[in-house]
Amino acid sequence: MDGLVTTVLDQDAVAGAVVVIVSGDNVILSKGYRLADARTGRLMTPDEDKVPLASVTKVFTALAILQLAREGRLALDEPVARHLPDLKLNQRFGDIRILHLLSHTAGLEDRYRGYFAAHDKLSATTELDHISKVLPQQVRPPEDVIAYSNASFVLLGAIVRAVSGLPFETYLAEAVLTPMGIDDPHFMHAPRKAGTVSPFHVWRDGRYHAIDPEPFAAIHTPSGGLALTGRDMARAMQFLLRTGSGSAGAISSANLAADMKRTAWPGRRAFAGRSLGYWTGTWAGHRVYHHGGSHFGFQSGMTLVPALDIGIFVAANGPGGDGLMALPRRLLREIAAPHERPSAAYTTCNMTCLHAYEGRYLTTRRNDTGLDRVVVPYQTAFTVTAQENHALLVTGLGHTRRFEAIGEDYFETPEGDTRLGFRRTNHGHITGAHLDGGFHSFDRLHFWHTQASLDSALWTALAGALLCLASAYSGWRARQRISSLPLWQGLTWIGIITVVTEVLDQSTHGDDLSMAASPGAGLWTMTVLYGVGAVSLLPVTVWLSSTNGKRHTGMGERFAVFAAVPFFVWSLFAAWKWNLPTAALTW
Numbered sequence: 142m143d144g145l146v147t148t149v150l151d152q153d154a155v156a157g158a159v160v161v162i163v164s165g166d167n168v169i170l171s172k173g174y175r176l177a178d179a180r181t182g183r184l185m186t187p188d189e190d191k192v193p194l195a196s197v198t199k200v201f202t203a204l205a206i207l208q209l210a211r212e213g214r215l216a217l218d219e220p221v222a223r224h225l226p227d228l229k230l231n232q233r234f235g236d237i238r239i240l241h242l243l244s245h246t247a248g249l250e251d252r253y254r255g256y257f258a259a260h261d262k263l264s265a266t267t268e269l270d271h272i273s274k275v276l277p278q279q280v281r282p283p284e285d286v287i288a289y290s291n292a293s294f295v296l297l298g299a300i301v302r303a304v305s306g307l308p309f310e311t312y313l314a315e316a317v318l319t320p321m322g323i324d325d326p327h328f329m330h331a332p333r334k335a336g337t338v339s340p341f342h343v344w345r346d347g348r349y350h351a352i353d354p355e356p357f358a359a360i361h362t363p364s365g366g367l368a369l370t371g372r373d374m375a376r377a378m379q380f381l382l383r384t385g386s387g388s389a390g391a392i393s394s395a396n397l398a399a400d401m402k403r404t405a406w407p408g409r410r411a412f413a414g415r416s417l418g419y420w421t422g423t424w425a426g427h428r429v430y431h432h433g434g435s436h437f438g439f440q441s442g443m444t445l446v447p448a449l450d451i452g453i454f455v456a457a458n459g460p461g462g463d464g465l466m467a468l469p470r471r472l473l474r475e476i477a478a479p480h481e482r483p484s485a486a487y488t489t490c491n492m493t494c495l496h497a498y499e500g501r502y503l504t505t506r507r508n509d510t511g512l513d514r515v516v517v518p519y520q521t522a523f524t525v526t527a528q529e530n531h532a533l534l535v536t537g538l539g540h541t542r543r544f545e546a547i548g549e550d551y552f553e554t555p556e557g558d559t560r561l562g563f564r565r566t567n568h569g570h571i572t573g574a575h576l577d578g579g580f581h582s583f584d585r586l587h588f589w590h591t592q593a594s595l596d597s598a599l600w601t602a603l604a605g606a607l608l609c610l611a612s613a614y615s616g617w618r619a620r621q622r623i624s625s626l627p628l629w630q631g632l633t634w635i636g637i638i639t640v641v642t643e644v645l646d647q648s649t650h651g652d653d654l655s656m657a658a659s660p661g662a663g664l665w666t667m668t669v670l671y672g673v674g675a676v677s678l679l680p681v682t683v684w685l686s687s688t689n690g691k692r693h694t695g696m697g698e699r700f701a702v703f704a705a706v707p708f709f710v711w712s713l714f715a716a717w718k719w720n721l722p723t724a725a726l727t728w
Contacts, residue, residue, distance in 0.1 A: 143174075146174050149464030152464055154461055155462050157177050161452075162451065172187060176342065190339045191327050192441060192458065194369060195436035196291075197367075203297070209301065214305075220236045221236075221237045221242065224299075229270075237279070241293070243293075244415045245288060245579075246284050246288075247293050249293060250507065250510060255658065256275050257357075276295070286505055286573065288582060295363055309362060310359075310362060321373075338354060341438025341460070343438070378443065381401065402416050403416055410578065421578075424469075427478060438459065440465065497571060498571060502574045507520050515595065524536050550564075560578065561575075562574065598711075598712045601709070609701065612699075615701065633673065640666060667721060667724065671716060
């Protein structure tokens with residue numbers, strides 16, 4: 142492990158890491174690697190350095206929910222509204238239940254801008270009021286597809302508070318962590334004491350720079366705000382692997398551990414990768430339960446292999462720790478079970494069959510209703526192409542992999558540890574795909590997911606503006622007089638293009654907008670300019686009709702303005718499809 146860890150730290154330019162491996166009551170490995178703080182030269186230690194777990198926190202939130210369910214204080218099939226009656230969430234596609242939140246099937250989109258806004262800046266009177274203001278919208282029917290959702294676990298934390306009568310952090314510490322032997326957790330919204338949480342590091346100018354993580358909004362703690370030491374994680378993994386009769390309060394820890402591994406949606410292959418507490422799959426012939434996290438400049442991952450009684454936790458104090466996160470799978474393949482490569486029996490899928498799956502697929506973890514939509518072209522996607530050797534080639538996820546058919550709409554890698562499935566409509570059309578039973582889910586890409594459609598709003602507006610300016614120039618050439626409307630129209634749209642382009646550039650590449658409580662002047666300006674552009678088409682219509690057949694306006698002038706109108710209409714339509722004029726209104 143020393144060689145594996147230090148190699149990937151070098152490759153990914155990560156300053157330091159913690160690796161913990163347990164089996165039964167034994168801690169096989171608990172070790173810190175390299176720098177914990179470049180400012181002082183202090184080295185990482187698993188006993189002292191608290192590392193942000195980010196989304197691994199969701200495992201503990203799920204455990205809290207299942208513990209309350211075991212106690213009979215809630216049921217997984219209950220609607221969220223039963224416990225959160227004051228929640229303001231338009232569930233227009235169907236009622237959301239607790240099970241939907243646990244399994245990321247509530248139909249909620251993702252959100253970034255404004256999501257981490259501070260409570261006082263939102264003028265929210267209660268925690269639920271705050272949550273209601275930052276929640277993303279429901280854009281799919283529940284149980285339609287797995288779409289990874291931080292907001293779902295924010296709601297689960299609110300349910301824990303409502304049912305237990307305690308703040309989420311208090312309940313988690315007293316009822317979940319203390320029975321594991323964890324008595325000093327840190328929550329990332331709390332004031333940071335010296336030495337409480339290690340800084341993260343970035344490699345710049347030939348050396349590591351340490352950066353203290355920003356405070357985390359309290360409402361988001363259930364989705365990713367817990368920080369623990371490697372020693373704490375060893376105890377947590379031993380608890381979660383336990384099959385004996387230990388107890389967590391009045392509840393058997395074996396029962397809770399079993400609940401966490403229970404399939405969320407039995408019999409549904411597209412959801413097979415989600416249990417009630419983890420993501421699950423088969424690596425090197427063994428069923429594994431895992432969860433990863435990335436936030437605060439840290440990356441972390443926990444993997445449990447019950448059949449081998451092994452738990453593995455890794456954490457990197459830098460954003461480039463992808464290689465380290467891959468170590469548990471590599472550990473199973475090369476060390477724990479090097480000879481086990483089970484795979485399903487292959488079936489025949491000829492080229493006609495394979496061509497039906499070709500296309501580009503976009504992650505379901507995205508935003509459709511707000512300004513975040515403008516970054517959709519840059520989000521996780523992959524391309525599927527048919528190969529002459531009766532296989533599919535998948536590219537675009539950081540690697541190229543080959544999948545062979547193992548059944549209708551299902552494919553598997555030669556190693557047997559990654560499966561690719563496809564979704565169809567009732568009419569047989571392929572609409573999406575999923576890897577490892579929903580661990581990653583995707584929709585089939587269409588034109589309004591592409592950069593070309595977003596760019597079309599700019600280029601058609603520019604084309605329309607140039608046509609109007611050409612009309613004005615034509616009038617000047619013919620009569621030494623410039624027609625006022627074409628000139629005004631062209632200059633107006635040139636101004637709109639310039640300002641909107643600048644606002645979008647700032648919104649997508651400028652300041653961190655995740656903590657902004659309001660859209661700001663830029664987005665409101667963009668909305669006003671959209672209105673100006675739409676209204677500007679009215680005088681064009683009047684001008685075209687009023688100049689029809691009149692000598693003082695040439696045919697070339699009228700034709701250029703007439704030809705510009707479809708370009709302007711398309712630009713307005715494309716901007717609307719990408720939520721540009723509504724970005725401020727939907728903040």
